[in-house]
Each structure stands twice: as C-alpha cells, then as structure tokens.
Amino acid sequence: xxxxxxxxxxxxxxxxxxxxxxxxxxxxxxxxxxxxxxxxxxxxxxxxxxxxxxxxxxxxxxxxxxxxxxxxxxxxxxxxxxxxxxxxxxxxxxxxxxxxxxxxxxxxxxxxxxxxxxxxxxxxxxxxxxxxxxxxxxxxxxxxxxxxxxxxxxxxxxxxxxxxxxxxxxxxxxxxxxxxxxxxxxxxxxxxxxxxxxxxxxxxxxxxxxxxxxxxxxxxxxxxxxxxxxxxxxxxxxxxxxxxxxxxxxxxxxxxxxxxxxxxxxxxxxxxxxxxxxxxxxxxxxxxxxxxxxxxxxxxxxxxxxxx
Amino acid sequence: xxxxxxxxxxxxxxxxxxxxxxxxxxxxxxxxxxxxxxxxxxxxxxxxxxxxxxxxxxxxxxxxxxxxxxxxxxxxxxxxxxxxxxxxxxxxxxxxxxxxxxxxxxxxxxxxxxxxxxxxxxxxxxxxxxxxxxxxxxxxxxxxxxxxxxxxxxxxxxxxxxxxxxxxxxxxxxxxxxxxxxxxxxxxxxxxxxxxxxxxxxxxxxxxxxxxxxxxxxxxxxxxxxxxxxxxxxxxxxxxxxxxxxxxxxxxxxxxxxxxxxxxxxxxxxxxxxxxxxxxxxxxxxxxxxxxxxxxxxx
Amino acid sequence: xxxxxxxxxxxxxxxxxxxxxxxxxxxxxxxxxxxxxxxxxxxxxxxxxxxxxxxxxxxxxxxxxxxxxxxxxxxxxxxxxxxxxxxxxxxxxxxxxxxxxxxxxxxxxxxxxxxxxxxxxxxxxxxxxxxxxxxxxxxxxxxxxxxxxxxxxxxxxxxxxxxxxxxxxxxxxxxxxxxxxxxxxxxxxxxxxxxxxxxxxxxxxxxxxxxxxxxxxxxxxxxxxxxxxxxxxxxxxxxxxxxxxxxxxxxxxxxxxxxxxxxxxxxxxxxxxxxxxxxxxxxxxxxxxxxxxxxxxxxxxxxxxxxxxxxxxxxxxxxxx
Numbered sequence: 055x056x057x058x059x060x061x062x063x064x065x066x067x068x069x070x071x072x073x074x075x076x077x078x079x080x081x082x083x084x085x086x087x088x089x090x091x092x093x094x095x096x097x098x099x100x101x102x103x104x105x106x107x108x109x110x111x112x113x114x115x116x117x118x119x120x121x122x123x124x125x126x127x128x129x130x131x132x133x134x135x136x137x138x139x140x141x142x143x144x145x146x147x148x149x150x151x152x153x154x155x156x157x158x159x160x161x162x163x164x165x166x167x168x169x170x171x172x173x174x175x176x177x178x179x180x181x182x183x184x185x186x187x188x189x190x191x192x193x194x195x196x197x198x199x200x201x202x203x204x205x206x207x208x209x210x211x212x213x214x215x216x217x218x219x220x221x222x223x224x225x226x227x228x229x230x231x232x233x234x235x236x237x238x239x240x241x242x243x244x245x246x247x248x249x250x251x252x253x254x255x256x257x258x259x260x261x262x263x264x265x266x267x268x269x270x271x272x273x274x275x276x277x278x279x280x281x282x283x284x285x286x287x288x289x290x291x292x293x294x295x296x297x298x299x300x301x302x303x304x305x306x307x308x309x310x311x312x313x314x315x316x317x318x319x320x321x322x323x324x325x326x327x328x329x330x331x332x333x334x335x336x337x338x339x340x341x342x343x344x345x346x347x348x349x350x351x352x353x354x355x356x357x358x359x360x361x362x
Numbered sequence: 363x364x365x366x367x368x369x370x371x372x373x374x375x376x377x378x379x380x381x382x383x384x385x386x387x388x389x390x391x392x393x394x395x396x397x398x399x400x401x402x403x404x405x406x407x408x409x410x411x412x413x414x415x416x417x418x419x420x421x422x423x424x425x426x427x428x429x430x431x432x433x434x435x436x437x438x439x440x441x442x443x444x445x446x447x448x449x450x451x452x453x454x455x456x457x458x459x460x461x462x463x464x465x466x467x468x469x470x471x472x473x474x475x476x477x478x479x480x481x482x483x484x485x486x487x488x489x490x491x492x493x494x495x496x497x498x499x500x501x502x503x504x505x506x507x508x509x510x511x512x513x514x515x516x517x518x519x520x521x522x523x524x525x526x527x528x529x530x531x532x533x534x535x536x537x538x539x540x541x542x543x544x545x546x547x548x549x550x551x552x553x554x555x556x557x558x559x560x561x562x563x564x565x566x567x568x569x570x571x572x573x574x575x576x577x578x579x580x581x582x583x584x585x586x587x588x589x590x591x592x593x594x595x596x597x598x599x600x601x602x603x604x605x606x607x608x609x610x611x612x613x614x615x616x617x618x619x620x621x622x623x624x625x626x627x628x629x630x631x632x633x634x635x636x637x638x639x640x641x642x643x644x645x646x647x648x649x650x651x652x653x654x655x656x657x658x659x660x661x
Numbered sequence: 662x663x664x665x666x667x668x669x670x671x672x673x674x675x676x677x678x679x680x681x682x683x684x685x686x687x688x689x690x691x692x693x694x695x696x697x698x699x700x701x702x703x704x705x706x707x708x709x710x711x712x713x714x715x716x717x718x719x720x721x722x723x724x725x726x727x728x729x730x731x732x733x734x735x736x737x738x739x740x741x742x743x744x745x746x747x748x749x750x751x752x753x754x755x756x757x758x759x760x761x762x763x764x765x766x767x768x769x770x771x772x773x774x775x776x777x778x779x780x781x782x783x784x785x786x787x788x789x790x791x792x793x794x795x796x797x798x799x800x801x802x803x804x805x806x807x808x809x810x811x812x813x814x815x816x817x818x819x820x821x822x823x824x825x826x827x828x829x830x831x832x833x834x835x836x837x838x839x840x841x842x843x844x845x846x847x848x849x850x851x852x853x854x855x856x857x858x859x860x861x862x863x864x865x866x867x868x869x870x871x872x873x874x875x876x877x878x879x880x881x882x883x884x885x886x887x888x889x890x891x892x893x894x895x896x897x898x899x900x901x902x903x904x905x906x907x908x909x910x911x912x913x914x915x916x917x918x919x920x921x922x923x924x925x926x927x928x929x930x931x932x933x934x935x936x937x938x939x940x941x942x943x944x945x946x947x948x949x950x951x952x953x954x955x956x957x958x959x960x961x962x963x964x965x966x967x968x969x970x971x972x973x974x975x976x977x978x979x980x981x982x
Contacts, residue, residue: 496676497676497679499965500916500962501683501958501961502916502919502920502958502960503920504920504921504923504924505919505923505953505954505957505958506954508938509942509950509954510687512942513687513691586803589805590805590808591805593807594806597807597924598923598927599939599943600942613807613811619826619827622811622814622815623815623819623820626815629811633808633812636805636808637803637804640803640805641799641800641803644799644802645799
C-alpha cells in the first residue's frame with residue numbers, strides 16, 4: 055500500500071536583483087520530483103549537498119513552503135493545507151534531525167523535550183506523562199532516571215536517541231530521517247542505524263531516509279532515489295542502483311565509494327578515471343542544454359532512469 | 363579559579379530560572395555585587411522616605427528661607443523659593459527612577475513583540491516592521507520628543523512615558539530580531555514545529571528563554587540610559603510636568619549662571635545622584651554582559 | 662555597488678516624504694498660526710477674519726496646505742518668524758554655521774581621542790593602559806552628557822575661568838581678523854570637548870573589540886607565522902580592517918550629534934540651531950521650530966545615508982544583491 059506519494063514537487067526560491075529587487079530568476083532547489091513510499095519500507099534519498107534532498111523532507115512537513123506539486127499522505131493531499139491545518143497530520147509524520155546538538159532545546163529537561171508532542175496532542179495526567187516518557191527513554195536505551203537531566207549532559211549518540219524518542223511518542227506512521235547519523239562519530243553511527251532498524255520492526259515504521267553516505271544508505275534502504283541539482287536522476291531498489299547503475303551521475307557516485315581492499319585500489323582508481331572521462335563525454339546525452347536532468351523513464355518494473 | 367568557573371557554569375546551566383543565573387553572574391563580580399546592594403538600600407530608603415514625607419510641605423514656598431546654605435534646619439539648603447533641597451531630592455529620585463523603569467518596561471515589551479515577530483516569521487512581516495524601525499531610528503529623536511511634548515494637548519506623566527517609548531523601542535526591537543533570527547535557524551525550532559507546537563508557543567516557551575540573557579543585559583543598560591535621558595529632557599524643561607519633580611528639575615536651576623556658579627548645593631547633589639545611579643546600574647549591566655559574552659568573561 | 666547606492670537613495674525618498682508629513686502634522690497641532698496675532702485684535706470682525714483666513718489659504722483642506730508648505734520649503738521658504746519678524750531662513754542662516762563649526766570640532770576631537778585610545782587598549786589588552794582606558798569607558802558610558810557638560814562648565818568656565826561661559830565669539834573683536842577666529846575657537850572648545858569626551862566612548866569600545874577580534878584571527882596568525890614583525894601586522898593588516906568601519910560610522914556620529922546640539926548649546930548658551938530650537942519653543946515661535954526639525958531631520962537622514970554608503974564601499978558583504 056502506498057503511504058506517501060510525491061507528485062511533481064517543486065520548491066523554487068526567487069533570486070532578486072537590480073535596483074528595485076525584482077525577481078530575475080529562480081533557484082530551483084527541488085524541480086519536479088515524483089516518487090512513492092510503500093508502507094513499511096525504507097526509501098533512501100541520496101545526493102551531494104545542495105541537491106535538494108533535505109528540502110523535500112522539509113517540504114513534506116511544511117517547514118518549507120513548496121512552489122507546486124502534490125504530496126499525498128495516506129490518501130490525503132497535504133499540499134492544500136496551511137501550516138496550522140497540518141496539525142492533525144503531524145502525529146503521523148515525524149522527523150529526526152541531522153544535528154543532535156541544535157535539535158534539542160538546551161533550556162529544556164529531557165522530560166519536557168520528549169513530552170512536548172504529548173502535551174500538544176494528548177491530555178495526560180502528570181503521572182501518565184511521566185510513565186510514557188520513561189517508557190520511551192527505556193525503548194531508546196537510555197536510563198529512565200535521566201529524564202530530569204539537560205541535553206548538554208548527554209553524548210551526541212545519546213542526544214540523537216532522545217530526538218528519536220521524541221519522534222516516536224505520537225506513534226507516527228512515517229519518519230523522515232534527515233541525515234540522522236552524519237553528525238555522529240563513525241563508531242556510534244552503526245549503533246544508531248541498527249537501532250533505527252529495530253524500531254522499524256517493532257513499530258511498523260516507514261522511513262524516508264535522507265543521506266549522502268552511500269554505505270549508510272545501502273545498509274538501511276530498500277529503495278533508493280539519486281538526486282542531482284533538484285531532480286531525481288535514477289530510482290530503483292538498492293541492488294539495481296549499486297550493481298547496475300544506468301545514469302552517468304549514479305555511476306560516478308557509486309565509483310566514488312572508497313575501496314577497502316588495498317589490493318584492488320589501483321584497479322578502482324582506473325575505473326574512476328574511466329568513468330570521469332565517460333562523464334565528460336556523455337554529459338550532453340544525460341542532461342539537456344540547461345544542465346537539467348531529463349524525466350525518469352522506466353527500464354524495468356522497479357528501475358527508473360532519467361534519459362532523453 | 364578555573365575549576366570554580368566550570369562549576370559555576372554548570373550550576374548556571376542546571377538551574378532553570380533566569381533569576382538564579384543572573385544572581386550567579388552578579389555574585390562573581392564584586393563591583394557589581396556592591397552596586398547591587400547599594401542600589402537596593404538606596405532605592406528602598408528613598409521610596410520609604412517619599413512615603414513618609416508630606417509632599418505638600420516640601421512644595422510650599424517660603425520666602426524667608428530663599429537660597430539658604432546647607433544647615434541644621436535644611437540639611438542640603440533651599441532653592442529659589444525656599445523649598446528644602448533634600449526633600450526635593452527624595453521625591454526627584456523616586457520619580458525619576460519610577461518613570462525610567464516604566465519607560466524601560468514599556469519599550470522592552472514593544473521591542474519584544476516587534477523583534478520576536480519580525481525575527482520569527484521573516485518575509486513581508488519582517489520587512490514592514492524593519493522599515494518602520496529604520497524610519498523611526500532615522501528621526502532626530504531628542505527634538506521629536508521635545509516637539510511632541512509641547513504639542514500634546516494634556517501633558518501628563520503617562521503621556522510623557524508614551525512619547526518617550528515611541529522613540530526608544532526601536533533599538534531593542536532590532537537587537538531582539540537579530541537574536542531571534544539566529545535562534546530560529548537552530549533545528550530545535552523546526553523540531554517543535556514538526557511536533558505540532560503552535561507558533562506562539564514556540565516563540566514564548568522556546569525562543570524567548572534562549573535569548574533572555576541578552577534581553578536582561580539590554581534592559582539593565584537601557585534603564586540607566588533612560589534615567590539620563592529623562593533627567594536631560596526635564597533639565598531642558600521638556601520632561602516631567604512641574605507637579606512631578608525630577609532630579610532633572612533640580613539640575614535645571616543651574617541653567618541660571620548664578621546658581622551654577624555660586625549655589626552648588628542646589629544642583630550638585632542631584633547630579634551626583636544621577637551619576638551614582640547610572641554608574642551602579644551600568645556596573646551590574648556590564649557584569650551581566652561579560653557573562654553573556656565569553657570573550658569578555660573575567661578569570 | 663552603484664545599484665546599492667541608487668537603491669539606498671530611493672529608500673530615502675519615502676522617508677523624506679514621511680518626515681515632512683509628520684513635521685507638517687505636528688506644525689498643524691501647534692497652537693496658533695500666521696493669523697493668531699490678528700485674531701486677537703478686537704477691531705477686526707469675525708467676518709473679516711474669516712476672509713483673511715480664506716485668503717491665506719488656512720481654510721483649505723490639509724493636503725492643499727501641505728502641498729503649498731512643501732513646495733515653499735523646496736524653494737527655501739520656511740515662512741516668517743513670529744518673534745524675529747524676518748524670514749525663518751534668515752534666522753536659521755545666522756545660527757547654522759555656529760552649529761556646523763561646533764559639530765565639526767566635536768567630530769575631530771571625538772576621533773582624535775578615540776583612535777589612539779582604542780588602538781592602545783586593543784593592541785595591549787589586559788595591560789595597565791587597557792585597564793585605564795576600559796575604566797574610563799565605564800565612566801563615560803554611564804555619564805549623561807548634560808551633567809558632564811555642566812560640571813565642565815562649572816569647573817573650567819566659572820571656577821577656573823579658562824574658557825568663556827557663553828556665546829560663540831567675543832563681541833569686542835572685529836569680524837574677519839585672526840583674533841576673531843581665535844576667539845571663535847576659544848568659545849567652541851569647551852562644549853566640543855565635553856561632548857567628545859563622552860561620545861568617544863562608543864567608538865573606543867568598538868575599536869578595542871575589533872582589534873582584539875582581529876588579533877586572533879587566522880590571517881593575523883598566518884602573518885605572524887611568516888615572521889612579519891608585530892608592528893607591521895598591526896599597521897598593514899589589523900588596523901586597516903578595524904579602522905575602516907570606524908570611518909563608516911561617521912554618518913551615524915553626525916546623527917547622534919544632531920540630538921546632542923540641543924542640550925550642549927543650551928548649557929553653554931552657544932548661539933546655534935539647537936539653542937534657537939529650545940528658545941523658539943519657549944517663545945512659541947513655531948514656524949522656526951518646524952523649520953529646524955525639518956532641517957535637522959533631513960541632516961539625520963543624510964547622515965544615515967552617508968554611513969550606509971561608506972559602509973557598503975568598505976565592507977562588500979553588506980551589499981548583498
């Protein structure tokens with residue numbers, strides 16, 4: 055069943071110039087992106103910084119105003135709603151933020167941070183609320199007694215767990231994870247990722263996983279969309295993307311994954327050089343005269359590529 | 363010393379109330395602490411005295427004791443109408459301080475509303491508010507206040523407070539806006555939005571506490587500045603109406619060269635009180651500012 | 662950059678318009694108009710008075726009156742002074758140069774005091790020099806100008822008698838001679854110094870923080886690691902970066918001075934525009950008051966404009982298109 059369907063989403067920012075600050079052009083942060091998320095799966099959005107992947111996540115939650123397009127969640131068209139009208143739907147869509155340091159208000163105790171959504175949607179007694187907070191702290195592997203501490207008393211990984219607990223309290227259906235581990239030490243990353251997978255099973259969550267680390271994305275995602283300059287250039291299940299990339303940009307991206315085996319490093323360097331050359335030569339075939347990727351075309355049931 | 367500072371910071375971070383943090387900061391600075399106790403005692407005695415003394419007796423003209431030097435009967439002498447200087451000082455101090463406090467509170471409220479709204483919502487709202495602020499800031503405010511004071515049909519203390527506030531809220535609004543803007547970029551604001559917290563709650567319960575230290579520092583320094591401004595305007599004759607004597611009223615007698623040159627007891631004590639008040643409030647304000655700005659922190 | 666300057670100019674037009682509307686509205690609120698004196702005269706009947714008012718255009722709708730008033734100002738016609746019986750522009754012309762002279766000397770003194778103090782305390786921060794300057798800053802920041810000026814006048818004017826206690830020039834010297842200009846300077850020093858000693862505090866503080874900031878920046882460290890002598894790092898790199906914004910604040914400084922003239926000129930009985938403003942309000946000569954507010958309002962707008970433009974030239978980051 056399709057949980058979230060994004061249809062031709064565009065987010066444009068005007069560029070103003072001249073004496074009267076008239077709009078001379080637009081920055082097309084997201085420029086006509088369409089994809090679907092099925093219930094229970096993890097969809098990964100990859101791309102370099104500035105490719106518009108985070109913008110999509112924020113547009114779904116109306117943290118950023120979209121220019122046009124449709125966002126259908128559970129059969130409801132969210133794009134028509136205003137920020138305030140979104141409130142009932144926010145229970146079902148939650149977000150995990152990139153930076154565990156700035157995403158927790160430094161002046162609030164953990165109990166207040168985790169209970170914030172509960173106070174907005176449910177009228178619980180003090181006792182019930184406390185129980186609920188302790189329950190979720192326990193779920194994310196933190197000591198329930200730590201609910202009266204402040205965020206700065208925790209490590210980065212622990213803070214991210216607090217952020218996750220906060221997102222879980224309303225029992226959402228969809229969680230948008232905006233580079234949830236990129237601010238963490240590599241040693242903690244795997245821990246948090248595995249933990250997210252465990253939660254997915256337990257709460258039957260659907261993830262929209264945004265990231266730039268290809269290794270992390272492969273580990274996490276069932277389906278992957280590759281973004282470049284505000285457009286999707288290729289989409290498919292993980293295996294298709296990693297083993298059989300079709301678009302020249304995807305090929306280059308996959309080739310950029312570091313090789314761990316030292317004996318094959320020279321070989322890998324050769325491959326990279328070859329692909330870089332190919333990229334230069336074939337660029338006009340994959341992008342139109344404005345450097346914009348073409349619309350996606352299906353080449354198999356699950357695999358779509360931006361080709362002319 | 364260092365360990366002590368770390369301990370203090372932790373304590374400050376732990377305590378949820380802003381008052382406690384402020385107290386921590388003031389206690390670290392001996393000059394500020396001294397100023398604080400001095401202010402407390404000085405103002406308390408002035409306010410108590412102003413309740414006990416009969417204002418009418420002070421305001422009574424006594425032509426037999428004009429321009430008396432300080433003596434036992436009149437501890438600080440008398441003015442051109444034979445009125446006791448000490449009594450006028452007490453009423454002047456309490457009036458000046460109360461009115462400056464009112465102006466500071468009013469401008470703080472106006473600045474907070476405008477600054478928080480402009481900084482949080484941005485866009486057109488921000489643009490409109492900022493254009494208004496830019497315009498008011500580009501007016502010659504001292505002159506404008508004087509003209510308003512002369513033009514206003516019924517000149518009362520309340521009117522004076524309002525007129526002053528119209529021209530004095532803008533700097534605060536600008537400061538608060540820039541701080542709100544910076545705070546708004548942090549992800550916890552977006553997190554609150556996704557959690558379904560309404561805008562007004564985010565502004566009041568999340569952003570405001572995080573910028574409170576800046577607001578408190580600004581409030582303190584403004585309070586001192588407003589005392590100076592109010593007394594200066596009264597000195598020129600455009601401040602408080604005559605029924606409400608201010609410290610500036612006493613100093614304004616010095617506009618008469620004879621008083622300035624030969625009758626120092628009339629204006630000098632009032633000038634000294636203003637200086638001492640402003641200095642001690644400033645010492646407190648600067649101690650708070652140092653704590654808010656790590657670069658200037660002591661120790 | 663030209664775009665920025667042009668746009669900044671365009672922004673000033675509505676500001677100027679708004680200023681004039683506000684001043685006009687205030688002028689209308691002021692008691693009395695050109696015919697107040699006439700209406701007191703018992704020999705003139707109410708009908709005749711009405712006729713006179715009609716003729717003077719005082720019964721026209723406000724926008725009509727505003728149009729007439731503003732086009733008069735554009736041609737330098739501010740109406741007639743009620744007390745001086747001559748055109749307002751002449752009354753002001755007599756005083757304006759005194760004010761400009763005072764402002765100029767104040768500005769020069771302010772910078773003369775600020776730059777050495779700021780540089781010394783910034784470069785040698787946490788030494789005794791810095792402590793003295795910082796202490797002075799505390800006091801200066803907390804002292805209101807009018808009290809400081811009064812004390813200066815009391816000490817140096819009356820008690821010690823080093824400086825004159827009023828006026829702008831000695832009446833005994835002939836205009837145009839060297840002694841005349843010397844006397845003018847003698848009269849202006851005390852008020853200018855009183856203002857400058859207080860007004861300089863903000864600039865000193867800014868300069869000090871700027872220099873301390875720049876001192877530890879990577880570019881200064883790089884220069885140091887290349888073995889450039891410390892003095893040269895300061896003269897070639899740090900001062901340049903820290904002093905330019907100070908130059909740009911010139912315009913804002915003018916804006917601040919405009920407010921200060923009213924107080925300073927009153928205290929030192931210095932016959933400038935600020936003193937004229939206060940005395941005209943006392944005399945209820947509102948055509949002069951309106952003209953001064955309009956003029957100094959314009960000066961303030963120009964001051965901010967000047968600073969914004971210099972700042973945009975000095976600091977490219979400000980002119981984001």
